[in-house]
């Protein structure tokens with residue numbers, strides 16, 4: 001008896017909200033949305049590709065000279081222990097390390113849009129590889 | 137280990153060791169068949185990529201590599217008969233870079249250099265300055281019973297040459313290894329005709345050594361580890377009993393056997409390249425025979441660079457790779473193909489040789 005009453009009340013409340021408000025749900029998206037988001041991501045990848053093939057430091061050396069197609073950067077293995085840094089490092093730590101050393105440049109802020117673009121490019125070139133954190 | 141202590145260790149090795157396999161330098165020693173020739177050695181250096189920043193300022197890291205190689209060749213004992221330079225002396229083909237390279241190379245005392253041109257030396261002015269100041273693009277010579285042929289293997293399709301707005305743009309495009317707008321290397325028919333003529337007078341039993349910049353076989357087209365008309369060149373070499381191709385460009389320890397031809401890559405003095413198998417988006421044909429060099433450590437600037445070392449026993453090559461920051465490696469001709477003297481057996485391979 002009580003149970004029955006409760007259920008119909010819930011239904012009534014629910015129905016009235018549903019009719020009164022437009023049908024917007026946070027977790028719903030369309031194919032058009034997906035396309036747009038992918039395009040946003042790809043534009044950052046393209047920016048990263050450009051940066052990776054430019055001179056980020058002071059000595060006219062580009063990242064691609066030692067990492068064609070971003071190879072040998074192993075984003076799927078991070079975070080991992082880098083014995084030379086004596087700590088568990090992130091991909092961004094190593095991006096900065098290579099900017100400072102082989103490229104003789106100034107490190108980027110870890111949240112610099114350029115840093116994110118380089119990370120996006122490196123992970124994109126490595127897509128499909130299984131995550132393997134910690135692997136040296 | 138610091139650069140300094142390494143150098144001291146190296147000089148000590150050179151001073152005290154007679155055993156060639158322990159000398160970490162690029163020394164090519166040839167021991168042909170008894171009747172055909174005498175034993176001799178030559179050294180080689182490759183892919184220095186000297187880079188002008190501006191004016192008289194050059195990228196230190198790459199200068200250091202070439203200077204170190206030159207110093208080490210000067211310490212070789214016995215002295216090499218000559219030195220082969222494998223191409224990519226410059227980064228963007230500039231006169232300043234070629235001049236700078238010649239200046240550093242002039243530190244070599246009392247040895248002739250046999251020059252091979254690389255794409256980084258060529259695509260600014262199509263080899264003009266190189267031919268004026270450095271060397272012919274293709275030529276041959278005989279040395280103590282061995283026939284040497286130098287090829288210019290980094291030519292490409294005419295349409296590609298003509299499609300750029302300026303020489304600088306063309307050079308920049310060719311200088312980018314992973315360029316989707318790139319174009320494959322070629323020897324091209326006129327030079328293959330020249331090769332055919334050059335070899336006409338050579339007997340099948342004469343050992344032949346071909347020096348080229350690109351590998352004269354096909355490994356990975358997207359990075360130009362590739363010569364488009366390689367099969368045509370190989371066909372010209374087929375009738376000889378013993379043929380060795382020494383090439384640069386790939387900046388890595390690499391060896392292969394195709395038919396009667398043994399192939400060996402030279403190390404770069406500037407930087408190492410990852411093996412194409414490590415780029416997982418595209419298929420490559422890295423020779424299964426090659427046991428890779430150790431993965432390079434970015435914290436040691438000279439790691440993964442160096443130069444090689446070959447002796448050719450009865451006309452077959454034994455190649456000693458002198459690897460800075462690493463123990464040297466010897467790849468010797470065994471039976472029908474080159475094999476690493478220490479690591480060919482998979483059970484003997486070590487973790488740093490796994491690239492992924």
Ligand SMILES: [Fe+2]
Pocket residue numbers: 183185223224254385386387404
């Ligand atoms: Fe090179």
Ligand SMILES: [Fe+2]
Pocket residue numbers: 224254255256349384385386
């Ligand atoms: Fe090259």
